[in-house]
Amino acid sequence: MAKIQAVIFDLDGTLLNTLEDLTDSVNAALKQYGHPCRTIDQVRADVGNGIRSLMIRSVENGEAHPDFEAVFQAFRECYASNSQNKTKPYPGIRKLLSELKEDGMQLAVVSNKADFAVKALNAHYFGDLHMTAIGEREGIARKPKPDAVFEALRALSVQPECAIYVGDSEVDVETARNAGMPCISVLWGFRSKETLQAHGAQLFAETADEALGRIRMMGKE
Secondary structure, eight states: OOOOOEEEEOSBTTTEEOHHHHHHHHHHHHHHTTOOOOOHHHHHHHTTSOHHHHHHHHSTTGGGSTTHHHHHHHHHHHHHHHTTSSOEEOTTHHHHHHHHHHTTOEEEEEEEEEHHHHHHHHHHHHGGGOOEEEEEBTTBOOTTSSHHHHHHHHHHTOOGGGEEEEESSHHHHHHHHHHTOOEEEESSSSSOHHHHHHTTOOEEESSHHHHHHHHHHHHHO
């Protein structure tokens, strides 16, 4: 393996526990248009493929429902105003990122969440770490396509073979595979180990400290 120079992180379920704010915003939009609310476990199962996909699964009949676009816009507005109410970094994440910085690693966040939200959350919680942040936006294909990962690596001037990907979902496992990068799958996020293994995950971390150790070990190989 080439010398590791960068670590690319997923956001939701990996760096930040965003589930309560997402659920609250989904349900606020659904209530506004008279649709039944969803449980936090239902939202947990549906995150990972972007906010439009989340709302397609949240509204009965998805995009075919005449209210869909209005509900989707209501969600965007609600989440833009309420994405930092209950969201917080997972235990040990600040230490993990700070120590990687001290090790000389370059860091980036790549998410299927809307670009405006990714940049706002990154700036709010990790602004002092100066991480590149890329979310879903026009012109860049969503994960599991590797386009956003490659965009982040270009910004960091790092080749894929010199980077590691860290995420919590099957989308992340596939993204890393498509980008030609090793993937560390974290077990504190939105998916079970069994689900991740079923999609080909092989390297796991149960805590942020364990993820740090794995990254450092891989950097020496």
